Each structure stands twice: as C-alpha cells, then as structure tokens.
Amino acid sequence: MEGCGVRLLKAILISILIITVFSLAIQEKILQKPYSQVILTGRGFVVPSARVILLNTNPKGGEYMIAIFDPEANKTIFLRRTDRPINKEVTLPHSGPYYVLIDSELPVVCALKGVASYPSKEILNIEYGMGGVSALLLAGIILLEGKRNDKS
Structure with missing residues (x-):
C-alpha cells in the first residue's frame, strides 16, 4: 500500500508541475494580445490588466484634462491639464481595473x-512557488525511491 501512496503523490506532483508550465505558456500568449481603445470627451473605460500603455490624445481646440485613476489603490496614476496633444507611455502598476x-468643453479623442503586458507580481509568485515546490518534492521522492531500490 505504501508504494501506491508514493505513486499517487508522484502523479499529483507531476500534474501540478505540468499545469504550472502550461499556465505560464498560456499566460504569455494571452498577455501578447494587443489592446487598444478609443474614447471621446467625457467618457471613461476600464483597462483590463497590468501593462504599459501608449496614451495619445487629439484635442479639437481648447484646454482639457485627462486622468487615469486606480480605484483599488484609490490614487491617480496620470493627470495632465493641457491644450496640446499628448503622446506618452504610462505604466499601469498592477492588474485590475483602471478608469x-x-x-x-470641446471634443477630445x-x-x-x-x-507591453505583464502578469501581476502576486500571480507570478503563486505560479513559481507551486511549480518550484512540486518539482523539489518530486525530485526528493524520486531520490528516496532510488535509494530504497538500491538497498533491495
């Protein structure tokens, strides 16, 4: 019965390791999908994940204000009042909604x-932690099993 338990534990650890590797590959593919959106005056929208965005504005005359707000941290990431076009890279520090x-008074596009996109630090810590721990446990079990077979 002991051998059956070890085999089950090995199967579980191998599964966790495989899932971790596949989740990293899938995550990389998803993060490479392009993201863009256009809005008009007085409207906002939600940006889906942590990323570096290129902010472009095209005012139709007059002064305007643009702000990017992080409701989770309750702080403003970017704020500018100007009458000129803006072409600037802005880093959104974590995954989650931004507004x-x-x-x-006049139209602004x-x-x-x-x-560039990147996963949040918390997600990476979980993925690397799970994969690393399962790989170490699996290596330890295989090493102990090999020593036990050598003694027989």
Missing part, C-alpha cells in the same frame, strides 16, 4: 494602445 477620464 480614464477626460474633462473638456483619446486612444490607448497596449505596448
């Missing part, structure tokens, strides 16, 4: 384009 607000 972009434009305040203007705002375009956001994802330049």
